[in-house]
Amino acid sequence: MDDATLERAAELLRGGRLVAFPTETVYGLGADATNDRAVAGIFAAKRRPSFNPLIVHLADTGQVAALAEWNNRARRAAARFWPGPLTMVLRARADTPISKLATAGLDTIALRVPAHPLARDLLRRTGRPVAAPSANRSESLSPTRAEHVREGLGDAVACVIDGGACPVGVESTVLDLSDERPALLRPGGVARAALEALLGPLAGLAGHASPSAPRAPGQLLRHYAPRTPVRLNATHVEADEVLLGFGPDLPSGGRRQVNLSVSGDLTEAAANLFDALHRLDQVGARCIAVMSVPGTGLGEAINDRLLRSAHSPSTK
Ligand code: TXA
Ligand code: MG
Numbered sequence: 662m663d664d665a666t667l668e669r670a671a672e673l674l675r676g677g678r679l680v681a682f683p684t685e686t687v688y689g690l691g692a693d694a695t696n697d698r699a700v701a702g703i704f705a706a707k708r709r710p711s712f713n714p715l716i717v718h719l720a721d722t723g724q725v726a727a728l729a730e731w732n733n734r735a736r737r738a739a740a741r742f743w744p745g746p747l748t749m750v751l752r753a754r755a756d757t758p759i760s761k762l763a764t765a766g767l768d769t770i771a772l773r774v775p776a777h778p779l780a781r782d783l784l785r786r787t788g789r790p791v792a793a794p795s796a797n798r799s800e801s802l803s804p805t806r807a808e809h810v811r812e813g814l815g816d817a818v819a820c821v822i823d824g825g826a827c828p829v830g831v832e833s834t835v836l837d838l839s840d841e842r843p844a845l846l847r848p849g850g851v852a853r854a855a856l857e858a859l860l861g862p863l864a865g866l867a868g869h870a871s872p873s874a875p876r877a878p879g880q881l882l883r884h885y886a887p888r889t890p891v892r893l894n895a896t897h898v899e900a901d902e903v904l905l906g907f908g909p910d911l912p913s914g915g916r917r918q919v920n921l922s923v924s925g926d927l928t929e930a931a932a933n934l935f936d937a938l939h940r941l942d943q944v945g946a947r948c949i950a951v952m953s954v955p956g957t958g959l960g961e962a963i964n965d966r967l968l969r970s971a972h973s974p975s976t977k
Pocket of ligand 1: 686
């Protein structure tokens with residue numbers, strides 16, 4: 662990636678335009694987080710319900726203090742996991758310059774310092790906090806390649822920075838540290854066990870029990886959904902189905918098969934998840950049959966995404 666492209670993208674961001682860029686998790690649809698109009702552009706491009714707050718991306722940890730209130734747990738988690746696939750929800754400073762639209766009017770703010778070199782370079786050049794949800798239409802599959810962004814958002818984005826495939830492949834873990842009880846709001850690229858080793862037990866997934874739980878406003882039950890219906894825990898595959906497999910032994914048949922990881926490796930499976938779903942969705946089969954994936958490590962995030970992708974629109 663040449664300097665001129667990144668410099669131009671940073672200028673576009675400072676000018677209030679939308680720029681899609683790679684992170685280690687998924688591609689983000691970025692806008693200047695201090696600019697209301699720019700942030701409104703994200704909601705319009707994604708057709709995203711405006712009550713759903715956005716993650717604010719920073720070039721480095723030093724930028725946090727101007728936006729949010731640190732606490733001890735947050736400092737420890739930042740020292741251990743930033744830059745990386747962890748988002749922390751903290752109390753917003755009363756004088757935070759972040760657009761109210763980005764935080765959906767909450768008194769908390771979600772912050773992340775991504776590790777992807779292109780994301781860091783872009784953030785550094787932009788010199789401002791950048792609000793960035795995944796660069797896809799609301800509810801649909803997250804993009805892990807630049808092609809996914811172009812297919813899903815087309816002309817709505819001023820520029821797409823192509824960094825190839827995202828290495829982690831599932832979104833960041835969202836950890837709420839804004840009050841006394843740390844809570845895991847969304848499983849993601851940092852496994853629960855790694856966080857619990859540092860912070861002790863985490864309260865459960867508010868969003869699972871009730872999609873409208875106030876602590877996880879964005880965790881709608883239908884999300885990450887391909888157009889093709891999804892059938893979970895498949896042990897066989899019908900002739901008019903396609904198979905999303907995992908591990909060394911796949912049932913034979915179906916119109917097409919993609920294996921998330923032949924060796925049963927959950928990190929590899931997470932990296933392949935959304936690209937595999939994008940590809941199987943394009944076959945036009947009656948259904949995507951998905952084999953079960955263990956729930957340990959990154960398997961918690963994989964199963965969270967699969968469960969939501971299978972949730973039918975009529976019951977959302
Ligand atoms: O990996 C990622 O996190 C990607 C890349 C681009 O960084 N971004 C991403 O953003 O997944 P998005 O907007 O698709 O997901 C943001 C999640 C939502 O579940 C939202 O509800 C939650 O973070 N969130 C944001 N602000 C919050 C807040 N103040 N309190 C609780 N949850 C919040
Ligand atoms: Mg998303």
